[in-house]
Every structure is written in structure tokens, then in C-alpha cells.
Amino acid sequence: MTKRRMFLRMITASLLRRRSRMLIALLSIGIGATILAGLVTIYVDVPRQVGAQFRSYGANMLLLPRDGETLSSEKLSETLQAFPEDTLVGAAPYRYVRLDMTTRQQSFTAAGTDFEQITKTSPYFSIEGAYPSETRQVLVGKEIADTIGVKIGSSMELTYQPVTSSSDRTPEESRVPGASLSGSAEGFGGGMVYASAVLDSEAKIASVTVDVSTQTPEYGGRIAEDEAFLSQLTGRSLPLSLGDGIDALSGATVTSLAVIDALNQATQTTAAAQPKTANFIVTGILTTGGEEEGYLFISLDDMKMMTGEDRLDVAELSVSANVEQLETYAEEIENRHGAVQARLVKRVARSEASVLEKLTALVFLVTLVVLLLTMICVSTTMMAVVSERRREIGLRKALGASDNSIRAEFLGEGLFLGALGGVLGAVLGFVFAQVVSINVFGSSIIFQPLLLPVTVIVSMVIAAVSCLLPIKHAVAIDPAIVLKGE
Amino acid sequence: MSLLELKNVSKIYGELKALDNVNIHVDQGEWVAIMGPSGSGKSTMMNIIGCMDKPTKGEVLLDGVDISKESSKRLTDIRRDKIGLIFQQFHMVNYLTAVENVMVSQYYHSMPDEQEALEALGRVGLRERARHLPSQLSGGEQQRVCVARALINHPELILADEPTGNLDEANENIVLDLFAQLHKEGTTLIVVTHDPEVAEAAQRTIVLEHGKVAREVINENFGK
Numbered sequence: 001m002t003k004r005r006m007f008l009r010m011i012t013a014s015l016l017r018r019r020s021r022m023l024i025a026l027l028s029i030g031i032g033a034t035i036l037a038g039l040v041t042i043y044v045d046v047p048r049q050v051g052a053q054f055r056s057y058g059a060n061m062l063l064l065p066r067d068g069e070t071l072s073s074e075k076l077s078e079t080l081q082a083f084p085e086d087t088l089v090g091a092a093p094y095r096y097v098r099l100d101m102t103t104r105q106q107s108f109t110a111a112g113t114d115f116e117q118i119t120k121t122s123p124y125f126s127i128e129g130a131y132p133s134e135t136r137q138v139l140v141g142k143e144i145a146d147t148i149g150v151k152i153g154s155s156m157e158l159t160y161q162p163v164t165s166s167s168d169r170t171p172e173e174s175r176v177p178g179a180s181l182s183g184s185a186e187g188f189g190g191g192m193v194y195a196s197a198v199l200d201s202e203a204k205i206a207s208v209t210v211d212v213s214t215q216t217p218e219y220g221g222r223i224a225e226d227e228a229f230l231s232q233l234t235g236r237s238l239p240l241s242l243g244d245g246i247d248a249l250s251g252a253t254v255t256s257l258a259v260i261d262a263l264n265q266a267t268q269t270t271a272a273a274q275p276k277t278a279n280f281i282v283t284g285i286l287t288t289g290g291e292e293e294g295y296l297f298i299s300l301d302d303m304k305m306m307t308g309e310d311r312l313d314v315a316e317l318s319v320s321a322n323v324e325q326l327e328t329y330a331e332e333i334e335n336r337h338g339a340v341q342a343r344l345v346k347r348v349a350r351s352e353a354s355v356l357e358k359l360t361a362l363v364f365l366v367t368l369v370v371l372l373l374t375m376i377c378v379s380t381t382m383m384a385v386v387s388e389r390r391r392e393i394g395l396r397k398a399l400g401a402s403d404n405s406i407r408a409e410f411l412g413e414g415l416f417l418g419a420l421g422g423v424l425g426a427v428l429g430f431v432f433a434q435v436v437s438i439n440v441f442g443s444s445i446i447f448q449p450l451l452l453p454v455t456v457i458v459s460m461v462i463a464a465v466s467c468l469l470p471i472k473h474a475v476a477i478d479p480a481i482v483l484k485g486e
Numbered sequence: 487m488s489l490l491e492l493k494n495v496s497k498i499y500g501e502l503k504a505l506d507n508v509n510i511h512v513d514q515g516e517w518v519a520i521m522g523p524s525g526s527g528k529s530t531m532m533n534i535i536g537c538m539d540k541p542t543k544g545e546v547l548l549d550g551v552d553i554s555k556e557s558s559k560r561l562t563d564i565r566r567d568k569i570g571l572i573f574q575q576f577h578m579v580n581y582l583t584a585v586e587n588v589m590v591s592q593y594y595h596s597m598p599d600e601q602e603a604l605e606a607l608g609r610v611g612l613r614e615r616a617r618h619l620p621s622q623l624s625g626g627e628q629q630r631v632c633v634a635r636a637l638i639n640h641p642e643l644i645l646a647d648e649p650t651g652n653l654d655e656a657n658e659n660i661v662l663d664l665f666a667q668l669h670k671e672g673t674t675l676i677v678v679t680h681d682p683e684v685a686e687a688a689q690r691t692i693v694l695e696h697g698k699v700a701r702e703v704i705n706e707n708f709g710k
Contacts, residue, residue, distance in 0.1 A: 480536075
């Protein structure tokens with residue numbers, strides 16, 4: 001038999017045959033290791049847990065079109081590829097327009113969006129009823145619902161009135177093939193004369209309509225029905241001038257000049273000039289406690305149908321990442337897609353980072369305290385063990401054990417206990433962390449395979465450190481105590 | 487040839503002279519008893535001979551080496567190599583079996599050898615009890631295990647402190663018989679006792695009184 005085998009035999013015998021005493025030491029290490037393993041697990045898992053919690057407080061990044069650019073659904077999905085898999089919790093697109101409720105002569109801000117994504121980016125939305133699941137359904141903000149008195153199942157007739165204000169283009173810039181132009185000029189007696197023209201594929205006038213209702217009916221007022229006057233304008237390029245093959249209507253020279261003037265100053269108007277009306281069924285009432293309660297929500301498809309455009313004003317993104325990562329993603333998006341602007345919702349991202357920091361600091365502190373308490377506990381137990389075994393230690397020394405042999409034996413027992421307690425702690429600690437996680441965060445925890453070796457090594461180190469003082473006492477025992485005296 | 491020699495040895499604790507200028511010698515192979523009432527300095531002498539304490543004054547020669555000035559680490563080595571100890575209260579490691587207790591002594595000395603340890607237990611008549619824990623052995627049996635443990639490393643000197651103090655007469659005789667055997671094999675024995683019967687089993691008795699050697703008695707009936 002080698003010395004090492006005898007050493008192990010003595011240590012295991014000491015632990016196995018003196019069960020009750022060693023069980024206390026094992027228990028103190030085991031409980032310490034359990035709490036440690038549990039806290040470490042939570043510590044490691046906290047960013048994920050808190051991140052998930054924070055994702056329920058809404059989006060932490062916005063994507064917007066840059067000035068003069070547009071953001072389409074297609075462009076959005078292309079942009080979203082910048083995020084690694086699993087980091088993107090949700091991305092809700094929004095298009096905001098005013099919709100008129102003709103029956104009540106009121107207009108509301110309506111958002112076209114993707115309801116499935118809303119449930120992910122804005123999980124705090126509280127819905128009475130349900131999200132729209134089909135086209136021609138609307139989710140109504142609580143404030144609007146209260147004002148106009150709609151209920152789930154009510155019908156709302158909504159109209160989209162295209163914006164017709166003249167664009168910023170100059171008359172010259174407006175004369176492009178296929179454009180619809182309209183302009184005005186002062187006519188006879190100070191009354192306004194309105195004229196519109198549609199250009200053909202060569203940017204020449206295809207047709208002209210005039211509004212001369214302010215002019216004297218017998219004179220200028222005749223121009224609106226005068227085919228001869230209007231037809232001489234078609235086929236020509238703007239600008240026009242009287243005399244150059246264009247004759248003024250006799251007795252209405254001022255009005256004729258005003259019409260030509262109006263056409264020369266005419267600028268482009270939007271193509272979809274037709275208002276669009278549709279009936280929507282209310283499927284749900286939205287309560288958020290915020291400004292969303294003053295909005296109507298319809299599907300993006302309905303929004304496209306109403307406006308005739310595939311345009312987004314903004315996309316709200318919920319990304320599972322810390323501030324630094326978010327900034328990296330934003331930069332990457334802006335570099336790759338010049339037309340898109342990526343902004344962090346600083347309030348959410350920052351508070352997430354600060355809460356996380358505080359929480360990890362707290363867990364770290366508690367871990368440290370538990371570590372210390374465990375050490376004190378194990379040390380006290382080992383101290384009791386040493387004093388209980390004074391005679392045995394004295395005997396071993398009398399039999400010729402050197403101080404180092406005594407150290408090795410107690411350290412060996414300590415390490416053995418530490419290893420055993422560590423395994424116990426790793427298993428129970430995971431259970432503990434799981435229970436805490438389910439109760440506090442409402443979600444289960446991911447098992448860290450590294451936890452087992454780390455816990456075992458840490459408990460062995462704790463046990464070894466805790467044994468230092470007791471070992472010092474053991475070494476100091478005088479072998480002479482085994483002689484008859486005591 | 488003397489194995490152990492104390493020259494003018496004194497041990498002083500404050501005012502108390504536990505040993506006062508003691509001179510004794512023990513020859514190789516001799517069986518000596520040390521007697522004396524409580525407080526006569528027996529224990530102090532035992533500690534010094536057993537390399538567990540150092541005298542305040544004087545020389546202690548063990549096997550020709552002066553151990554009175556050695557460091558405690560060195561004393562541990564000498565004790566381990568040259569001395570086998572037997573105690574009044576047996577002192578076994580209570581969670582180790584009889585044979586393991588014998589092996590502990592081998593472990594500190596050199597190499598544990600279970601076979602040799604079992605043979606030593608056989609010598610004291612406990613071969614069958616080798617796998618028992620101390621709590622399963624009688625006092626006499628425990629002391630016999632301790633004798634086996636003391637002789638396992640073939641020490642030059644066996645130092646026994648009241649070896650029969652806690653034993654009944656039958657077991658006392660067994661232990662004394664074992665000592666007689668060891669003596670025949672040439673082992674030097676020093677037995678500290680206050681029991682005249684145990685002292686009479688030895689060749690020579692040194693009587694201590696008040697820290698001094700009061701007298702030495704040669705046992706004329708030795709071996710008879």
C-alpha cells in the first residue's frame with residue numbers, strides 16, 4: 001500500500017465513520033455552495049432576464065427615413081437584416097396619416113402598422129377586445145372611443161383626403177410629361193381665375209380646364225365653355241403668350257390673359273387626388289396610458305389601400321442588446337443604408353443599462369457576503385472538529401507525524417468536503433436559481449454547464465481557506481497531551 | 487552499552503523543580519521500570535525521554551545522540567525512528583480499524599504495509615479482530631493493538647506510560663507477557679508505573695521522589 005492510498009483511506013474513514021460531525025461541515029459548505037451557485041447562475045443570467053423584462057417596456061431603437069428619402073416595407077425588411085439572429089425581438093412599422101370620420105366631421109391620426117409586431121415591441125399595450133386580424137378592421141384608442149362613443153363591433157366610415165397643397169416645385173420644374181398642373185391669376189375686376197392642364201408624354205398640353213366663376217358671365221365667364229379658345233391651347237408647350245397663334249376671346253381680353261397667366265404659373269399637383277373612403281369594423285379598444293389612446297390603428301395593407309402609397313414614417317425596434325451593441329448596430333445600418341436613420345431610444349436603453357448595472361452589483365455584493373459567511377461557518381465547524389480531535393492529533397504527532405503531515409491531513413479533509421459540498425451546491429444551486437428566476441422574473445433559467453466545475457473549485461478553495469486557522473491550531477497541539485495527564 | 491543516558495537533567499517550571507539533577511542510564515536490551523508517587527517527576531521524565539519535551543538543564547543521550555538541544559522538528563524525527571510509545575489510555579484513532587491504527591504508525595514512519603500490520607496484530611493475538619473499530623474492542627484488546635502499533639517499526643526503545651493502569655489483571659498479564667517476549671527479542675523497555683507488580687516484572691526499578699532518583703532496585707527474581 002502506498003502512502004497516498006493510506007492518506008486517502010484515513011481521510012475518507014474520517015469523513016465516513018464520523019458522519020454526524022462531518023455532516024455539519026458538509027452542510028455548511030453545501031449550503032454556501034448552493035447559494036453561491038444560485039447567485040452566480042442568476043448573475044450570469046441577469047442580463048438576459050432583465051433584457052427580456054425591459055423589452056416589455058417598448059422599443060429601444062427607431063428607424064426613420066432621412067430627409068427627402070422614403071422608407072418602404074421592403075426597404076425596412078432589408079435593413080433589419082443588419083441584426084444577428086435572435087437579437088431582434090420585434091420591429092413594428094408605422095405610417096401616420098389623418099383620416100376623416102365623415103359622419104361626425106372629425107379627423108383623427110391613424111397609424112398603419114403590423115399588429116403581430118406590435119405585440120412584440122409594445123407588449124404593454126392593453127387591449128379590450130382583439131387586435132385587427134383582417135383588412136378593414138380598426139383598433140381604436142380609448143380616448144377616441146370615449147369621445148365618439150364607438151364600441152367593439154361598431155362600424156366607422158373613414159376617409160383619406162389626399163394632401164393637395166402645391167408642391168415646392170417651380171412652374172418650370174413642374175412641366176414634366178404626364179404632370180397635372182394647376183395655377184391661378186387675377187382676372188377682370190380683381191376676381192381670381194383658376195386653370196388646370198394635363199401634360200402629355202411630350203410635356204405638351206393635352207387638355208385644359210378653367211374656373212372663371214368670378215368673371216362677368218357675359219364676357220370673361222364665357223371662356224369656360226368656349227371650345228375655340230381652349231382648343232387653340234392644346235398641343236403647345238408652356239409657357240404660352242398671347243399673339244403667338246393664340247387669340248384672346250373677343251370682349252374678354254383680361255380674362256384670356258389671366259387664363260394664360262394662370263397656366264404659365266401652374267405647378268404640379270399630386271397624382272392621387274381622389275379621396276378614398278372605406279368602412280372599418282372596430283375590433284378592439286386600446287389602453288396604454290399614453291398618447292396612443294388618441295390614435296386609430298389599422299393594418300399596413302389598409303393604409304396602402306387608403307393612401308395608395310407604400311411608405312413608412314418610422315419603425316420601432318425592440319432589440320435584445322446593451323447600449324454599446326445598439327450603437328454598433330445603428331452605425332452599421334446607417335453606413336449600409338444611406339436613406340435610413342437609426343436612433344436609440346435613449347431613455348429605455350440607458351435605464352436598462354443602469355438597472356442592469358445596479359442589479360449585477362447587488363448580486364455580486366450578496367455573493368461576496370455569502371462567500372464570507374460560508375467561510376466563517378466552515379472555519380468554525382473545522383475549529384470545533386480540531387478541538388474535538390485534539391487527542392487524535394496529539395497521538396498522530398506522538399507517533400511521529402510532522403507538522404506538514406497534520407496540515408496535509410486536515411487540508412485533505414477540507415478539500416474533500418469542499419468537493420462534495422460543491423457538487424451538492426451546484427445541483428441544489430441550480431434548483432435554487434430556477435425557483436428564484438421563476439418567482440422573480442417569471443421565466444426559467446438556462447443551465448450553465450461551466451457551473452459545476454466552477455462551483456466545485458470555488459467550494460474547494462473556500463474550504464481550504466476556511467481550514468487555515470483550524471490547521472494552525474491543530475499544528476500547535478502538544479503531543480504530550482496523550483500521556484496520562486488528561 | 488547504554489542506549490539512554492540522562493546526565494544532570496533538571497526540568498524547572500517557574501519555582502517548581504519537576505526534575506532535579508537526575509542521572510540515570512539504561513542499557514541496550516534492558517527492561518527498566520520507573521516508579522514514584524504522583525508529582526515525583528515521572529511524567530516529566532517520560533516527556534523528555536519520549537522526545538516531547540526538553541530539559542532545562544543537562545544532557546540526554548539517546549543512542550549516543552544528545553537530544554536535549556534538538557529542535558522540535560528533529561525531535562519528532564527521532565521519536566518516530568527510535569521510539570515506540572504505549573499509553574495508559576490506549577489512544578487509538580477511533581474511526582480507524584485496529585489494523586489501520588497500526589498502519590498509521592507505519593504511514594508516518596515509512597510505508598504502510600497491511601500484511602506486516604496484520605502479522606503484528608497476530609503477535610498480540612488479535613489477528614481476527616483486525617477489522618474492528620476501537621469501539622468494538624475491549625480495553626485489553628485496545629492496549630494490545632497499541633503494543634502492536636508500538637513495535638511495528640522495530641523501535642530501539644519502547645516507552646510505556648502506565649500501560650496496565652486501565653486494565654484488569656488478566657489483561658495486565660497478557661501485556662506483561664508481551665513485554666517479556668519483546669525483552670527476549672532484545673528490545674529495550676522503559677515502563678513508567680506506580681503499580682509494584684508491574685515494576686517487579688522489570689529487571690531494574692528506578693524510584694523517583696520529589697524530582698530526584700530516590701533509589702534503584704535490581705529485581706533479583708527477574709525471569710523466575
